[in-house]
Amino acid sequence: MTMQELDPTASPLALFGSELRRFRTDCGLTIEQLAERVSFSASLLGSVERAARRPSRDFTERCERELGLSGELLKLWPLITKETSPQWFRPWTKVEQEARTLRTWEPLLVPGLLQTANYARAVLRGEPGVTEELVNEALEARLQRQSLLKRPTPPIFAALIDEGVLHRPIGGTEVMREQLQHLLTMMAQPRITIQIVPLEVGATTGLLGAFMLAQVPGSPDTAYIETTTHGQVSDRSDDIEAVSLRYDTIRAWAHPLHVSEHVIREKMVTYEQQ
Structure with a gap:
């Protein structure tokens, strides 16, 4: 597809590419000149303008700065990251963004909304056959999801995490x-609570998979339930x-907040000593 044929209404990525090209040409810059200023290759910049590549947030921020913009491209970037999510997960991202309360249980990994970039990258690299480009795209989308916890008034977020998650050395x-330091932070x-479910409980409720519950004002509660291949989003009452x-049962076994904090600190010390 040539630039003349690019339809900005075709997709968020096409809109981003056409807007980038418009801002660049308005500044009287060639692709090569802007590429040099933002320290990315001209071929990458051209691919973004043709809607053939998804830009990273870093790329977007550099273009914003060099083109003298005030958020015109950055406001489009979240729309692009949503496209990187699997089709079955997209309904949940919309629910998540509108939720007033989020409750989650994780038996195997740190919840996605609480993952650091390095931890998330290590998790994403574990997908069979995944390329580094796909890892980077998925990482950008995951970090964008986390922005909801940085709002002036974020949703109430309550996480239950199995203690085994702290012992699994994802990424080293x-x-x-x-x-673990990020969890403490x-x-x-x-508006964030994290409780650790101790290993010695020995119960099996919840071990078959993670889930999240969202309360959205004016809408039925919604659940996201993980499976081996993909997740299920449901607002069915049953x-x-x-x-x-299941959440209430697991929470009854969890350490109180101050004990959970102590457990995380103790495990963090063991990693510092290794």
């Missing part, structure tokens, strides 16, 4: 030390009732 000891936020009961 330094990545885990950084990740997030726990200091007034699904919500079953998942809510």
